[in-house]
Amino acid sequence: MSYPGYPPSGGYPAFPGYPPTGQESVYPPAGQYSYPTVPGGYPPAGGGTYPAAPPSAGYPGVAGYPALGGYPAPGGYPGAPQAGGMPPYPGAPTGPGFGVPPTGPGFGGYTQTPAQSYAGGGPAQISGYPGGQAPSPMPGPPAAMVQCTQGTIQAAPNFDAGRDAEILRKAMKGFGTDEQAIINVVANRSSDQRQKIKAAFKTMYGKDLIKDLKSELSGNVEELILALFMPSTYYDAWSLRHAMKGAGTQERVLIEILCTRTNQEIREIVNCYKSEFGRDIEQDIRADTSGHFERLLISMCQGNRDENQTVDYQKAQEDAQRLYQAGEGKLGTDESCFNMVLASRSFPQLKATVEAYSKIANRDLLSSIDREFSGNVERGLKAILQCALNRPAFFAERLYYSMKGAGTDDSTLIRIIVTRSEIDLVQIKQMFTQMYQKTLATMIASDTSGDYRRLLLAIVGQ
Template sequence: MSYPGYPPSGYPPFPGYPPAGQESSFPPPGQYPYPSGFPPMGGGAYPPAPSGGYPGSGGYPAPGGYPGAPQPGGAPSYPGVPPGQGFGAPPGGAGYPGYPQPPSQSYGGGPAQVPLPGGFPGGQPSQYPGGQAPYPSQPAAMTQGTQGTIHPAANFDAMKDAEILRKAMKGFGTDEQAIVDVVANRSNDQRQKIKAAFKTMYGKDLIKDLKSELSGNMEELILALFMPPTYYDAWSLRNAMQGAGTQERVLIEILCTRTNQEIQEIVRCYQSEFGRDLEKDIRSDTSGHFERLLVSMCQGNRDENQTVNHQMAQEDAQRLYQAGEGKLGTDESCFNMILATRIFPQLRATMEAYSRMANRDLLASVSREFSGYIESGLKTILQCALSRSAFFAERLYYSMKGAGTDDSTLVRIVVTRSEVDLVQIKQMFTQMYQKTLGTMIASDTSGDYRKLLLAIVGQ
């Protein structure tokens, strides 16, 4: 399988950057055996799992930070649900309060439903100390339409854009603003056409020219924007498993959030571009229950029947309870089977049924029964079943919170969601953290890198 604009050997290796102090690191040139020429990002972008797993440290909120998590008195709570009823369905069987039921809710590239700010329990954002907000409810007010911040430019002229980029890089100095104006306002498909036009017009490779003019995070962001989306996901997975150590949270972020079709295309691209089998690489780089979950994910075989089976949800909830809270020890394979095979709306119904039956939120039960990366993977699936946009908003927040910035995560999420659901993610970000995504990016980044990020997020 080939990808437009990506001939074997089309891209030279990165120079050894970024500057000291950046969290992601790149190894020296000449170490990249990749047909496509894009090197691994190297290790270091993700810290090792803290003792006891992730809750509350490094990207995943602490137990109790999700709607329905145990509250004093033992009963789960949820905005808009009477005390003691947990996630119980409202009259008429509408399901999760505030969460639309299928088939109206779609995932992936289709029309998405947009949560608007204001879903805080009791309207009191201040009750979340330290900015730690729960997973918000999704209000009834929704809008339909394309949810990316980047759209194909009207009256697009690939040759004219190629000429603008050539002039921006020619001679003394580089006109970064001209580069920003072009790449931030063209769809990925249009960027591939610009790349082809540039080579046709000037007999030179656009990526090589950009690399010679740019450096650091700006270079990483520009190159990510010029990679086809499937290739970028495959490349990120390869980088996460290349060299010493494994960036497990990159594997979780991609494999536990993509649609069946996206995963199947990633697997094919990984094989065609890197000459490697994704499942084999996962098996060699991970182990135990975490390995089995990721292998299940990379099959891209989740049930796609959008009709929710409430009887199955009740049975699955019972099985999950008996595999975890209801027994001594944990039957991990039961959790793996249900969370890896059910479509997200079905999982939402299962979480509802579980909360009614166990008087405990399933996310909280996973925190009690699991730890480390398997806990993070299972919780990512459940979080995406509730709201994929809230999951990515949370990842973006923790990529910038505290000392330093995890630029690789920031770049990856902004780029990969820019034509999918970044509008929705921005709205959820504001709802969860009482600040805009643009404000946080502006305070955590600088220079042309900041300009380009803000242009992509539509700030």
């Protein structure tokens, strides 16, 4: 097995001290310089063909290989350190299928047991990950690719708010409603464009678009369309308010929003909650939750997580040791230590801490949290770690369980599809397929019906 496209025709690239002077144009004998043995030998220098890049079983969120020239360049991915990861050059990978995949800090992977190779193999078993599996073979994009996210909804080109307002007016005017015309507009406009359509509708007709839509629609399709017309910050604040309003509390909604948003998003949500509902979100959380879960949510509400993308590996080692001593390494659990580390460290820093922890404790941090915590605080801490390791996988799992089994948790399905539609729904779809061996669209189609199904599928795409 060789890296696709490597070495280039004409010989090996000039890695320091390799190959030996005088042997630049020939392949080394099998087994020399750590190159794996390949049946039939390597293709002759300057000719032959190399295996094609594998399909999207490579890195989630990217069709085929990441756009980094194939496999990691010498030194790994840009910004990805070597610790526990790619073997250092000079010398090529050691072992069939390129050996153990990089699981070191800077690579977005769960701790894998047993180790999987790059070249195929089934899903890695992740003992601490709900559902028991991470996608094959490398769960999570490298640190350098964290920002390579994509929504299924893009701003429509040649957008005309007045024309769209007119289409919606005609769709609702007279007897009956043209739901397909409404779907065609709302599923193909960005959130900002939908706000402009609302304003144009009121200017043109002196009527409130949302009230008209509510009078024409009902059930889940009404909830979905109204969610699409809410500004994203308002929708998050509205969802949090409804999760704590009245009898009972929907703790999973609080976790899903407060444990996954950026600092700026959280601060905007907190301000919106105050201005739109006239309430203090911290007071509502204190009134509706208690104990360590309450403290974790209050920490999240501050929006003060370190967002420096540079990883301090010494601190990661210290944090890992601290977490071990606060949990597995003692009788009882020091919950405040877990709260402090998971609520304040940046996501890249947490990845490094997870890797260091697995070496200290001989167990991954997710499974340690399973053992040390229970209930909502356990779910909250694990949500933070899962987002640090692979955010699309976290949302893919939430979507799966919203539809699995009898009945559908439509509010969760709607909320995730709407809130991620312009951020990373493309990556969530790809993770969903890898984790559950079926497409998100297939599961939605089998679990929903009518205009509700048509609108969901229009947003998700095939």
